[in-house]
Structure formats: C-alpha cells, structure tokens
C-alpha cells in the first residue's frame with residue numbers, strides 16, 4: 001500500500017527532486033497562499049461535523065479524503081519541523097498534513113483492483129485526478145485520467161513518468177518517522193538498493209551492473225515492464241514511442257537475471273502492438289525484392305536488406321542525388337519539396353557508416369578477448385525542431401535498420417528525463433533530438449561529455465526552423481560543444497548535413513539567389529553555416545525544390561468567406577468531402593474555439609498545439625492517424641516534417657504568416673507518391689496577406705473551389721446550435737469551477753460559507769437570452785436553468801444531424817417534385833454523399849484538379 005505525498009509540502013525532501021518540480025512547488029504554494037488570502041475575506045468560520053471526522057483522522061496520521069473531492073491540504077511549509085514550531089492556529093487537517101507531508105486518499109468505489117486490495121493512488125502535479133493499480137506492479141497498468149473529464153481521459157501504461165520520490169509504501173509509514181523526517185520514499189529506497197547492488201557487483205561492467213540492479217528492484221520491475229526487454233528496439237513498444245534504443249545485449253542480461261519466482265509480466269498493449277508490428281515486418285521482408293535502383297547509389301547489402309523490408313522500389317530524386325555524396329563523406333546542403341524522402345537521404349548513409357564502423361571495430365578487436373564488450377559509439381546526432389518529428393525520424397530509421405539493430409534514442413522535451421538518461425547510458429549510436437532537451441542533458445549530466453565532439457555525422461533537419469526563436473540559443477550552445485573537440489583535434493572528421501524544404505528563408509529558391517542568400521555575410525543562413533563548421537569549404541548544394549516550393553502533387557484551392565463564417569464553411573467542407581483533414585490555425589485561441597464546435601457537430605476533431613502535454617499531443621496524433629475521417633486542428637507545431645499517412649486535405653483555416661509556413665503546412669498532404677488537396681480560407685481582413693503570400697510563392701491567385709453552396713443556410717443553423725452549446729457548456733464549467741473553488745477554500749480553512757455571501761455574489765439569470773446575466777439571485781438556479789437549455793439544444797442538434805442536409809425547399813417538395821424530384825433515389829444512391837444526398841460523393845481532389853484546369857469555373861452561392 002502506498003501513501004502519496006502532497007506535492008506542496010515535501011516533508012522528506014529528496015535528492016532527486018529536480019529544480020523544475022521544486023519551482024513548480026514554490027509556484028503552487030504561492031498560488032495557494034494567494035487563494036487563502038482571497039478566501040479569508042469571503043468565508044466565515046464554523047464548527048461542523050467535518051472537523052470531528054478530521055480529529056478522528058488525526059489518530060491515523062494520514063488524512064483520509066475522498067479522491068476527486070478537491071480537498072488537498074493547504075501548503076504550510078516545506079520543512080515539517082519548522083511547521084510544527086509554528087504557533088499559528090491551524091485546523092486539524094492542516095496540522096496533520098503539515099506533520100506528515102503525506103496523505104492517504106480513499107479510492108473511488110468504482111475502482112477495480114486485481115486482488116481487492118488497495119495498492120496505490122497517483123496524484124501528479126500535472127494530472128488532476130486518478131489512478132488504477134494492482135498490487136503487483138508487473139501485472140499492472142496505470143490509468144490516469146486528465147482533468148477529471150472521462151471523455152478526455154488518457155491512459156499511461158508506463159510507470160516511468162512517475163516520480164517515485166513522491167510515494168512511500170504504506171507499511172513504511174509511521175507518524176513518528178514522519179515527525180523525525182525519516183520517511184523514505186520508494187525512490188529513495190530504490191536508489192539506496194541500487195547503490196548497494198552496485199558496490200556488490202563492482203567487477204561487472206557498468207551496463208550489466210545497472211541491468212542487474214534494475215532486475216532485482218521492485219521499481220526496476222516496473223520500469224522493465226514499461227520497456228519490453230525482448231524487443232530489438234527496446235522502446236518502440238513504449239506507449240508513446242517516446243524513446244527507442246536497440247539494446248539487445250543489455251536486454252539479454254536483464255532477462256537472464258530476472259528472479260525465477262517473478263510473476264509473469266503482463267504484456268502491455270504497446271508491447272503486443274510492437275510485437276505484432278515486428279512480425280508483420282518480418283513477413284513483409286522479401287529477399288527477392290528488386291533493389292537494383294538503390295544498389296547503384298553505393299549502398300551495401302545490409303542497408304539494401306533494410307530497403308527490402310520497407311519495399312521502396314526506387315530512390316526519390318533527393319535520395320538519388322544526396323546518398324552518393326553523403327556516402328563519399330561530403331557535407332551537404334539539401335533542399336527538396338515536402339514529403340520527398342529527405343529522412344532516408346541522410347538516414348541511409350548514416351546507417352551504412354555505423355554498420356561499417358561496427359564491423360571495422362570488431363575486426364580490430366578480434367585478438368582481444370574482450371571483443372564481445374565493444375562499447376557502442378555515438379556516431380550521429382540528428383537535430384529536429386519538434387518532438388513528434390524526432391519520434392518519427394527515430395521510427396523511420398529504426399524500421400530500415402531493424403536487421404542490424406542500430407541503437408537509436410530520441411531525446412525530446414515533455415517526456416521523462418530520467419528515462420532518456422537511462423537510455424543514453426545504454427550507449428546509442430544515433431541520437432535524434434530537439435535542441436532544448438539535448439542541451440538540458442548536456443548541461444545537467446555528463447552522459448554525453450566527450451561523445452558529442454566525436455560524432456561522425458551532424459544533421460539539421462528542417463534547418464531553417466532551427467534558426468528561429470525557440471531553438472537558436474540551444475542550437476548555438478550545442479554547436480559550440482560539438483565543435484570544441486574538433487577545434488582541438490583537426491583529425492576528427494565529421495560530416496554535416498542540412499536539409500529542409502525551404503532552406504532559403506525568403507523562398508527565392510533559385511540556385512543563384514540561394515547561393516547568394518546562403519553566402520550573404522549577415523544572413524542567418526550564413527551565420528548558421530559558420531557555426532556548423534563544415535569540414536569542406538563549400539558543402540555540396542542539392543536544391544531540387546519546385547519553383548513555387550509547394551509539391552507538384554498538391555492541388556490548391558481557395559475558399560473566400562467572412563471571418564465569422566469560417567466555422568460554417570469549414571463544417572461544410574468537412575461534410576461535403578470525406579477523408580482525413582489537417583486544419584491549421586494561427587493561434588491556440590482559435591484552435592480552442594474551433595475544436596469544441598466541431599466536436600458538437602460530431603466531427604472527430606483532435607487538437608494539437610505546443611501548450612498541450614506531450615503525451616496528449618502524441619495520443620491525439622495517434623487518434624487522428626487511426627480515424628479515416630478525422631480532423632486534426634493544429635498550430636504550426638504540426639507544420640514541419642510530420643509524415644501522417646493519407647492526409648487527404650490540408651486546410652489553412654487562417655492565412656499563414658509566412659511563406660515557409662504555407663509550404664510546410666501544405667506538405668503534410670501528398671507525401672511520398674500520393675496526391676493531396678490544400679485549401680486556404682481567406683476572409684476580407686486577410687486578403688492583403690494572402691496576395692503577398694501568392695507573390696512570395698511566385699504564383700498567380702489560387703483558384704476558388706467551385707462548390708454548390710445552396711445548403712449553406714442549413715450549415716449555418718447547425719453551426720449556430722453547436723456554438724450555443726459550446727458557449728453554455730463553457731459557462732456551466734466556469735460556474736462549477738468557481739463554486740468548487742469556493743467550497744474547497746472553505747473546507748481547507750475549516751469554515752462554512754455564509755449563505756448571505758453566496759446570495760450577494762450570485763447573479764440573476766435573464767430567461768430571454770442565455771447571455772443576459774444581469775446580477776443578483778441564486779447561482780444554483782442559473783446552473784440548473786442552463787443545464788436544461790443545454791439539453792434542449794443538444795436534442796435539437798442531434799435531431800438535425802440525424803437528417804440529410806438538403807437545399808432549401810427540399811423538405812416541402814420531398815419525394816413530390818420540383819428541384820428535388822428525384823431525392824428519394826438520390827438518398828438511396830451509394831454514389832451520392834450520404835449527408836448531402838443532392839451532391840455526388842466526390843473527392844475534393846477531383847474537384848480541385850478540375851477547377852485548377854478550368855479556373856474560370858464558377859461556384860454557385862445562394
């Protein structure tokens with residue numbers, strides 16, 4: 001059984017508490033103190049039954065409180081002794097919490113436990129509610145629900161994100177120990193046991209030592225269960241694919257040393273998925289597959305085997321041009337359109353080099369009896385601007401190097417730093433990283449010291465993005481460290497490869513101009529080139545971007561409408577054409593407005609933006625990938641590099657602020673050999689920017705999408721209902737949040753809210769309009785009224801959504817004659833759009849292509 005430590009008062013400060021969590025704690029304390037001051041002025045003291053309950057709880061030394069009741073203790077002081085010395089009157093609740101710094105939380109009744117025994121409750125600072133556990137960590141997965149909203153719940157199968165310094169085993173808990181500050185968190189116990197094991201096994205190699213300890217410790221078992229030991233790419237089965245490393249050797253050691261009596265670990269969903277994928281890949285491998293087109297580029301048999309697994313018949317142009325140069329050791333500046341296969345253009349030569357180096361090292365060590373213990377060498381660092389892209393590049397390279405088990409680790413922000421450190425200790429050969437987190441690791445640990453300076457390859461993918469705010473500083477710092485060693489020892493050879501679809505920021509992609517821009521003394525490109533310290537005076541420039549920078553496989557079209565009507569037009573487009581759509585917005589606020597409206601309209605819409613938790617970002621990305629008609633509403637964090645299969649439409653819901661954004665956003669469709677549609681929404685306020693964009697892209701105006709807009713009245717009605725529902729839901733949530741806050745403040749202070757106060761601060765609801773709240777009255781009534789209105793609106797919307805969307809006049813004349821005389825047959829015709837039966841089931845691609853061929857084709861508007 002475990003107790004959970006209140007995040008706001010660590011009575012047993014642990015060495016592992018990192019600066020981030022400490023600062024967060026301080027921030028929480030400050031906020032809580034502010035809240036307390038606020039609540040002092042609005043609540044009155046009382047003695048009620050609750051305080052009796054709390055007295056009783058005092059005897060058990062941990063505060064009992066129902067999970068989700070929001071009765072977290074107030075933070076008093078991070079030092080328990082100091083708190084006890086504090087003579088200020090406090091509620092029993094507070095004293096109790098201050099004494100122990102730990103609290104026990106009752107589990108909700110509906111919680112299922114394998115052995116009917118409580119084992120633990122998790123309460124993370126970044127997660128509002130819950131839980132689920134079993135008593136055997138190996139047979140357990142944790143489900144943590146975000147924000148208490150079950151629709152929005154997320155599940156982790158991964159114990160690695162738990163800070164074990166925040167938990168103790170309940171059996172270890174005593175009030176005495178708590179007072180003396182002698183409680184040892186699970187994390188501390190683990191570290192101690194790890195220390196002991198290490199000294200016992202000091203003759204073993206460091207990797208083996210660590211694995212052995214991991215295998216013996218309860219925490220280790222948990223960690224292992226999150227990292228499939230038998231997978232060649234250990235973390236590919238991680239539920240987020242957060243990190244990947246091929247650690248066969250270490251894994252062998254781990255599995256050998258597992259205690260015999262250990263219960264069989266239940267395979268996580270992800271493990272199973274990864275095993276299934278591996279099996280599939282194994283079956284997909286075709287030794288007879290013709291790779292002659294690749295062979296002529298100079299790739300060796302091992303890499304060619306990798307290609308036989310992924311079955312790419314021939315190299316793309318950028319691969320054809322870049323691979324031979326890269327294999328012969330050149331620095332490269334490569335520009336090619338989005339989705340043209342740049343990852344393998346730099347990835348295959350790196351993999352080949354790693355395999356060759358391994359073979360060479362092995363043959364050099366053949367006389368050495370220790371040849372089996374060859375230290376893996378960090379050969380390549382690939383820097384990318386976003387976390388999702390890092391994971392994707394990792395997966396892509398892991399897939400093609402699967403037979404050789406090249407060790408690849410992603411180092412990205414927003415994920416467990418400890419896990420990334422542990423994987424780095426195992427010795428990766430390729431690190432794919434975002435600059436921020438890699439720099440954090442370099443600064444805070446010595447895991448990469450001496451290694452970065454010796455790498456054989458440095459890649460900057462989406463290089464132009466790296467020059468922008470948010471990456472530039474860390475990138476510069478990293479380059480300083482990477483170049484340091486070489487400046488001392490010029491013998492060290494390193495190839496540098498820089499790739500993007502928009503290498504030249506001003507988008508003037510013509511060779512002369514590009515060269516000019518990249519050599520102009522004061523350009524950021526030149527600055528970066530200087531910092532990169534290419535080994536060659538002039539790196540090989542391969543620029544095969546099309547004139548307009550946008551892929552030739554993309555068909556573009558424009559939708560003109562008023563700013564306030566964009567939601568209606570978007571809903572219309574998404575209903576009219578089936579397929580996967582990626583909708584880009586310029587701001588998170590626009591995204592937050594749009595997603596609930598689409599959700600109310602039963603469109604499977606998923607948000608993705610940089611302020612979301614990383615796990616949620618990945619989860620939404622996965623949901624989008626799996627949903628054939630899904631809509632990802634994203635900020636520009638998704639604009640670069642993401643290779644999501646079969647995105648049919650990219651929609652610029654707002655005109656992008658820069659030309660390169662237009663290119664990269666648009667490039668999320670038409671990947672590889674596919675075609676795709678790009679739609680840009682333009683409202684009168686954006687017209688100027690749109691025209692500038694066209695000029696920048698060196699193209700005439702984008703043709704307008706020829707649509708039959710006769711159903712727009714219906715669409716407007718539906719969207720208006722969805723908006724109203726969202727607005728009321730928002731208000732109800734806000735009210736309930738405020739009332740929770742008030743009740744919580746009162747509970748924390750052991751006081752009762754004065755009903756007069758509630759009355760005087762409440763508002764009167766004007767029945768004539770949902771928005772006319774004019775002051776004075778009872779809050780509860782308002783909420784009830786709103787809820788009723790909400791139910792009515794939802795019913796109304798549901799019934800409209802269940803009907804086909806028909807042009808005006810269709811209902812009256814339905815089945816009888818007039819403009820929709822043949823409606824019955826249309827409704828039954830499978831080649832018509834089921835939601836809009838008077839329209840053909842047509843793809844946006846065909847329509848856009850035909851309008852591009854015939855730009856004068858007019859659309860009908862009512």
Ligand SMILES: Nc1ncnc2c1ncn2[C@@H]1O[C@H](COP(=O)(O)OP(=O)(O)OP(=O)(O)O)[C@@H](O)[C@H]1O
Nearest residue numbers: 312314315316338339340341342343501641643672
């Ligand atoms: N030779 C090939 N034949 C067929 N498909 C390929 C080939 N090379 C790569 N691909 C596929 O093309 C898609 C795009 O590749 P990749 O992500 O490397 O493009 P990119 O040029 O880096 O795009 P972006 O500029 O958007 O980052 C991927 O799905 C990849 O698997």
